Amino acid sequence: MKRIIGILILILTLGFVACNNEDVVVPSADLSEKSAQVAVNEISMQAVTAESEYEVEFFSNLTPTLSHWYKMGKHFKWTQKLRYQYNHCPDVEITEGDNDGYPKVIIMDYGDSTVLRNGTVLSGTIEITISAPRSSKDYERTVEYIEFGVDSMTVDGFATITIDKLDTTFRQYVSDLAFTLADGTVTDLTSERVWQWLEGMDTPEDQGDDVVVISGQAESVMTIDGATDTYKKEITTPLKRTGDCRYIVEGVVEVTLNGVLISSIDYGDGTCDDTALVTDSDGNQTEIDLHYRKYKEEKNKNQSGKNG
DSSP, X not given: OOOOXXXXXXXXXXXXXXXXSSOOBOOSSSSOHHHHHHHHHHHHHHHHHHHHHHHHHHHHHTHHHHHHHXXXXXXXXXXXXXXXXXXXXXXXXXXXXXXXXXXXXXXXXXXXXXXXXXXXXXXXXXXXXXXXXXXXTTOOEEEEEXXXXXXXEEEEEEEEEEEXXXXXXXXXXXXXXXXXXXXXXXXXXXXXXXXXXXXXXXXXXXXXXXXXXXXXXXXXXXXXXXXXXXXXXXXXXXXXXXTTXXXXXXXXXXEEETTEEEEEEEEEESOOOSXXXXXXXXXXXXXXXXXXXXXXXXXXHHHHHHHO
């Protein structure tokens, strides 16, 4: 496997974790309310970015097979070994142009509820346009997200994907997206980021062996409680996602708010679990539940109250 080259890029949304329909909850101690909410919102946006980009990769890598099936009039029903639960998959429509089948447009309509094998619920529409054959110098993928939802969050906007000509394991994503969080917070993000496939790209019908990493840095503007703040983040240890886990399994992200370091998010040592460790600027540490998007001390307190 080739070494990951040193690339510094602007990256606004990264990651592979899950959202849910509950309101964001922040801890009452150690971390300030605003910095804690920024950390939770950051994790939530990572979830949408990860799943939306992975859906694009999944269908783009299967384009020859999809086109063949579509011409034969076959419906797209993935077996349980693939990405979706049995009897759950998006409706797929393919339109081919007059230039040897290009541009090729793939539309995936997820409706109100398409369930992944890991339980994540997708909705809305993704439209991929492939300009030319992969061997062409004019090859390019453009993507439009139309109210595309990952659990309780949605994303709208456009992205362009460039695949490195010399090392095809690299993808550069340039996007202009609007994220709507579960609590109604809307964040407009313009980003550039790099994926690298470490394993699994040659087996598009088997997600279990997929391993990808993301590296870079980011800057964005977020409005919380009517106040607009600028936050930046830098991936100090590359984020890693494996195909058999719904969460980031490794990597560290440092977040600054209005120029002040407020937190570091550590996703662990490669083990698949639902926990990340958030450390504030004073060294205080708090665990966050990646599935429920809550700090675990608050999640446990709420569950204890309900049981009592």
